Amino acid sequence: MIGIEPVVKLLSDLVAIPSVNPCFDDGNGEKEIADFVAEYARKVGLEVHRQTVLEGRENVVVGILGSGDETILLETHMDTVTAKGMTIEPFKPEIKDGKLFGRGACDAKASLAAMLQALVEVANRGTPKCTVWLAAVVDEENGFNGAQKLLSSGLNAHYAIVGEPTSLNIVIAHKGTVRGKIVTKGISAHSSQPEKGSNAINHMAKVILALERYDAELRVRQHPLVGSPTLTVTMISGGSGANLVPEFCQITVDRRTLPNEDPMAAWDELKRFLQSQPDLLDLNFEFAEPDLVNWGMEVSADSLPAKRLIYACEKFGIAPQLLGVRYASDASVLMQGGIPSVLFGPGSIDQAHTSNEWVEIEQVVAAQKVFEALIEG
Numbered sequence: 001m002i003g004i005e006p007v008v009k010l011l012s013d014l015v016a017i018p019s020v021n022p023c024f025d026d027g028n029g030e031k032e033i034a035d036f037v038a039e040y041a042r043k044v045g046l047e048v049h050r051q052t053v054l055e056g057r058e059n060v061v062v063g064i065l066g067s068g069d070e071t072i073l074l075e076t077h078m079d080t081v082t083a084k085g086m087t088i089e090p091f092k093p094e095i096k097d098g099k100l101f102g103r104g105a106c107d108a109k110a111s112l113a114a115m116l117q118a119l120v121e122v123a124n125r126g127t128p129k130c131t132v133w134l135a136a137v138v139d140e141e142n143g144f145n146g147a148q149k150l151l152s153s154g155l156n157a158h159y160a161i162v163g164e165p166t167s168l169n170i171v172i173a174h175k176g177t178v179r180g181k182i183v184t185k186g187i188s189a190h191s192s193q194p195e196k197g198s199n200a201i202n203h204m205a206k207v208i209l210a211l212e213r214y215d216a217e218l219r220v221r222q223h224p225l226v227g228s229p230t231l232t233v234t235m236i237s238g239g240s241g242a243n244l245v246p247e248f249c250q251i252t253v254d255r256r257t258l259p260n261e262d263p264m265a266a267w268d269e270l271k272r273f274l275q276s277q278p279d280l281l282d283l284n285f286e287f288a289e290p291d292l293v294n295w296g297m298e299v300s301a302d303s304l305p306a307k308r309l310i311y312a313c314e315k316f317g318i319a320p321q322l323l324g325v326r327y328a329s330d331a332s333v334l335m336q337g338g339i340p341s342v343l344f345g346p347g348s349i350d351q352a353h354t355s356n357e358w359v360e361i362e363q364v365v366a367a368q369k370v371f372e373a374l375i376e377g
Contacts, residue, residue, distance in 0.1 A: 006120075007368045008100065008361055010040070011113035015093040015102035022057075023142040024082035030138045033078045034060050037116065037136050044120050053138050053149040061155065062116070063133040064123050064375075070130040071156070072375065073339060074119075075147070075330055076111040076163030077140030080104035087355045099358040106359040107352035111163025111345035112136055114364055118371035125376075132375050133157065140330055144294055147330035151337040159305040159340045161374070162331040165347035166323070168363055168370070170309050172342055173225040173324035175256045176296035176332055178263035179234075181288040182207060182274075188240070188247040197245030201238045203283045204249040208233055210277045211253065214270065223258045225298070225324025230256045231270070252291075256326065259296035267293075297332040297341065298324075305342040312373035316366060325349065344370075 017036055020027040034050070034057075041062035042048050051059040060078075083090035083103045090103035100110075115134050122128055133155065137146030164171070184204045189197025215231040222228055231253060238249030257266050271287055274280055299306065301322050313320045327349065331341040346363035 005365050007113050007117040007364055008095070010117055011100060011105065011110055011364060012093040012095075014109040014113055015100070015105050016091055018083070018091050019078050019080055019104065020082055021079040021139065021141040026082055026084055029057050030078040031056055031058070034058050034136070034138075037062070037078070037112070040116065041119070044123060046119060046123060051149055051153055053146050057138045059138060059146050059150055060136045061133055061150070062119065063131065064119060064128060066128045066131040068129040070158050072130055072132045073155070073157035073160035073334070074115045074132065074134045074163065074371065075150070075160055075334065076108045076115060076136060076345070077138070077146065077330065078112065078136050079138055079141050080107065081141050081353050085355055086357070095361065098361055100361055100364070101356060101358045103357055106165050106347035106357050108163050108165065108345065110165070110347045110359040110364045111367065114346060114367035115163055115371055118368045118375065121368070121372055122375050128375050129377055130375065137330065143292060144330060144333050147333035151333060157339055159303075159308070160331070160334045161305060161309065162329055162334065162341055162343050163345040164329050164343045165349050165352050165359070166343050166345050167348045168313070168318055168344070168346060168366060169321045169323050170306055170342050170344050171323050171325050172301060172303070172306055173223070173259045173298035174296055174331065174343070175226050175229070175258065175326050175328060176261065176263050177292055177294045177328045178255045178257060178267045178290050179292040180253060180267060180290035182251050182253060183286045183288065184249045185284045185286070186245065186247045189245040191243045191245055194245050197247070200246045200249040203285065204236070204238065204251060206279055206283065207274065207285060208251065210274055210280060214273050221258065223324070226259060226296070226326055229258055229261065229266070257296055259298035261296065263293045263295060264290070294328050295332045295336055296328070297335045299340050299342060303340050303342070305340055308374055309342065309344055309370070312370045315373045316369050318366065318370065
């Protein structure tokens with residue numbers, strides 16, 4: 001790749017390393033990409049630390065010690081979603097028409113490349129005023145365990161920029177998530193005599209219809225940046241045989257919360273709603289404890305990270321919008337730990353997780369320059 005920007009070569013190398021989250025069938029984890037990031041940083045003299053999060057899965061924290069008092073945290077994730085169903089070679093990065101294609105190119109290896117190369121360029125010029133840590137974490141696409149470990153390690157900063165595909169805009173608010181399971185129980189019987197049984201799937205159909213009514217009620221609530229809370233049934237399973245009345249059915253429910261809404265309070269509200277529905281009073285259904293609980297986040301437009309990013313962007317003629325988004329990120333974990341955070345990075349969320357995922361190279365280069373300006377003040 002002679003003649004291309006170092007950050008583009010770095011992004012190509014990152015995309016070529018499969019790092020699918022192990023929650024997916026084709027997931028191999030982040031070990032190989034963590035090794036690469038650590039070695040890349042070590043070769044140029046950056047300080048390198050590794051944090052064990054889960055078995056075989058480590059955060060990589062690299063940085064520069066500055067001469068001043070301020071500390072900036074740049075944070076993004078190394079894991080990707082599944083590569084199954086892609087219409088391009090997922091781990092053979094291709095550059096075409098000003099875009100780089102491959103799994104993770106947009107979400108979020110473009111941000112990782114821009115952040116890491118910015119640190120390299122700043123380090124080559126000497127000691128910056130502020131101390132900067134770049135945390136490349138695991139497990140953002142599933143349970144946010146990497147970000148949680150980062151906080152529990154004691155790392156602190158005056159503010160954080162979380163790398164996500166924002167089209168070089170600044171995200172100051174996003175939703176949270178609470179995700180859990182609901183189970184209905186019935187009585188098994190031979191399907192030739194269904195009257196002798198009690199059909200758990202039929203019961204669940206009534207629950208799902210009630211959840212549709214609840215979702216409609218939620219949409220009346222509005223937040224100026226992220227819209228309304230939502231509820232989605234995302235998975236269903238039940239029954240044990242083609243000729244048996246099912247005695248068991250289970251669904252997974254994904255509830256998206258508003259930025260300052262307590263996720264567990266939202267889950268409890270969902271329980272109360274279902275338990276109050278007249279058509280469900282005679283059904284046998286249970287709630288499991290949520291599998292995922294993650295707060296939303298929101299900072300003001302004049303918060304420290306927003307102001308610093310706006311200033312850095314304007315140095316390069318970029319006029320970022322201040323936005324809210326409907327997805328969740330590691331920023332909410334950092335916010336719960338007391339670190340004011342915003343989202344910023346190259347690429348559009350519209351390309352994330354897609355079958356031909358790509359990112360505009362021009363945005364990756366621009367993001368690197370913005371991160372350099374941010375670090376150097």
